[in-house]
Amino acid sequence: MPSYFILVPILLPVIVGILLLIFPIEDAKKRNICIEIVVVLNTILVLWLLTHRPTESFYMFSLGARLPLTLNIDGLSMFFGGLVACLWPLASLYAFEYMKHEERVNTFMAFYTITYGVTLGVAFAGNIITMYLFYECLTMVTLPLVIHTMTREARKATRQYLYYMIGGTAFAFIAIVFYSLFCNDIAFVLGGNLNLAAISNHMDIALLVYVFGFFGFGVKAAIFPFHGWLPAASVAPTPVTALLHAVAVVKSGAFAIMRLTYYCFGTETLHGTWAQVVVLIAALITITYGSTLGVRETHFKRRLAYSTISNLSYILLAVATMSPLGLIAGLSHMAVHAIMKISAFFCAGAVMHQTEKNYIYELDGLGFEMPVTFMALFISGLSLMGMPLFAGFVSKWNIVHALLEHESMIGYISVLVLLYSGLMTGIYMLTIIVRAWFPHVGYHKDLVEEFRDPNWLMKGPLVIFSVLTVVIGFYAQPLLDFIQKIAVGIY
Numbered sequence: 001m002p003s004y005f006i007l008v009p010i011l012l013p014v015i016v017g018i019l020l021l022i023f024p025i026e027d028a029k030k031r032n033i034c035i036e037i038v039v040v041l042n043t044i045l046v047l048w049l050l051t052h053r054p055t056e057s058f059y060m061f062s063l064g065a066r067l068p069l070t071l072n073i074d075g076l077s078m079f080f081g082g083l084v085a086c087l088w089p090l091a092s093l094y095a096f097e098y099m100k101h102e103e104r105v106n107t108f109m110a111f112y113t114i115t116y117g118v119t120l121g122v123a124f125a126g127n128i129i130t131m132y133l134f135y136e137c138l139t140m141v142t143l144p145l146v147i148h149t150m151t152r153e154a155r156k157a158t159r160q161y162l163y164y165m166i167g168g169t170a171f172a173f174i175a176i177v178f179y180s181l182f183c184n185d186i187a188f189v190l191g192g193n194l195n196l197a198a199i200s201n202h203m204d205i206a207l208l209v210y211v212f213g214f215f216g217f218g219v220k221a222a223i224f225p226f227h228g229w230l231p232a233a234s235v236a237p238t239p240v241t242a243l244l245h246a247v248a249v250v251k252s253g254a255f256a257i258m259r260l261t262y263y264c265f266g267t268e269t270l271h272g273t274w275a276q277v278v279v280l281i282a283a284l285i286t287i288t289y290g291s292t293l294g295v296r297e298t299h300f301k302r303r304l305a306y307s308t309i310s311n312l313s314y315i316l317l318a319v320a321t322m323s324p325l326g327l328i329a330g331l332s333h334m335a336v337h338a339i340m341k342i343s344a345f346f347c348a349g350a351v352m353h354q355t356e357k358n359y360i361y362e363l364d365g366l367g368f369e370m371p372v373t374f375m376a377l378f379i380s381g382l383s384l385m386g387m388p389l390f391a392g393f394v395s396k397w398n399i400v401h402a403l404l405e406h407e408s409m410i411g412y413i414s415v416l417v418l419l420y421s422g423l424m425t426g427i428y429m430l431t432i433i434v435r436a437w438f439p440h441v442g443y444h445k446d447l448v449e450e451f452r453d454p455n456w457l458m459k460g461p462l463v464i465f466s467v468l469t470v471v472i473g474f475y476a477q478p479l480l481d482f483i484q485k486i487a488v489g490i491y
Contacts, residue, residue: 035113043088146161174209210260282316287310294310332479
């Protein structure tokens with residue numbers, strides 16, 4: 001297949017989104033049908049491209065000597081691109097119903113669609129320069145989504161989001177410049193592509209630059225202490241928070257760190273160094289912090305946001321083991337977390353959409369009136385806890401295996417931190433379920449009996465994600481086999 005086909009699924013959603021901004025479709029039904037056709041078609045294109053991937057990269061143009069902009073599909077691209085492509089059509093269906101009574105829906109759906117293409121650009125980038133440009137474009141196209149409601153809180157959250165991303169950009173840019181100057185070839189190569197002879201006398205500087213890059217890209221992955229934008233962004237409409245917390249933005253941050261660690265600097269360069277210890281400790285602090293704050297938070301979506309902060313650092317912790325098994329564990333949790341967290345956010349959104357209730361103490365008795373929604377949340381919660389027979393157990397087991405393989409004190413401490421986090425997850429997820437199904441004394445049924453589950457545009461994705469969570473829990477081997485081939489370089 002010609003390599004320029006890689007550009008098609010990136011450009012198609014972007015062009016359609018821009019056309020939607022220029023030529024708005026006021027009829028909601030026609031607009032939704034048009035967008036869903038484009039999104040589904042684009043997903044089919046991506047899946048076809050991944051099964052018939054070009055053998056060569058696609059050169060677009062150059063920004064200067066040693067700075068080509070290229071697209072390429074390797075194993076990691078296949079994984080992230082496929083994950084995004086499979087989740088987006090269902091997320092769009094949910095957004096159609098959720099946003100039905102909101103203002104400026106045309107603009108919202110335009111940027112929502114553009115974000116699909118830009119996220120695929122991050123996935124299919126052939127080198128760190130190309131990835132960085134798409135990565136920054138992702139910030140720009142998601143800003144209108146965060147500020148969509150135009151409330152005071154939304155404007156404040158958008159400013160905070162922008163400031164954090166600008167700071168992260170500066171740190172990441174240092175790593176990109178260093179790597180561009182001291183690499184053998186700027187293209188992504190599993191195992192890294194640094195010119196070790198050129199930096200042999202400046203290894204501490206190289207390690208410091210890697211740490212800068214880790215924290216720079218880690219801003220999108222909500223690494224402590226650069227996590228504050230994520231709970232604040234919960235003021236955005238639920239389709240956006242699900243997009244930010246489960247699919248596009250935060251996963252792009254984790255994906256970029258994987259590229260930086262395994263495909264740029266290389267694990268042989270980093271393993272056993274002080275830089276590895278620093279990033280391991282940062283991930284552990286973030287896991288502990290996110291889990292603890294999740295228990296204390298009473299706002300439904302913000303509690304899930306703290307859960308996201310914690311779970312993203314599960315991925316970074318696995319990556320920081322600097323081993324093939326760590327990459328397998330990180331990728332498996334990236335996939336599993338995307339499914340179970342988008343399901344959890346969609347449950348929160350369904351509750352808010354149907355009842356206008358935002359806080360956990362307002363959920364008494366809703367489980368009886370919205371059984372599908374809260375059963376989906378229950379399944380998501382069990383998976384987030386890491387219960388056996390659910391998808392979360394599969395990825396967390398792999399993370400523990402990678403940490404024990406590390407055979408170090410920090411590895412053993414990390415396992416204890418994961419156990420603590422699992423306990424906290426059980427508390428902050430199951431207390432929601434208990435509220436919904438076992439209301440407190442004095443609860444008045446007549447206050448909630450008018451509420452019902454949403455229609456199938458919102459309920460359908462919840463059911464599908466719940467089924468996937470259970471299926472992966474029982475039969476994860478095909479997913480793990482695919483990821484293992486990525487980790488050893490077969491793809």
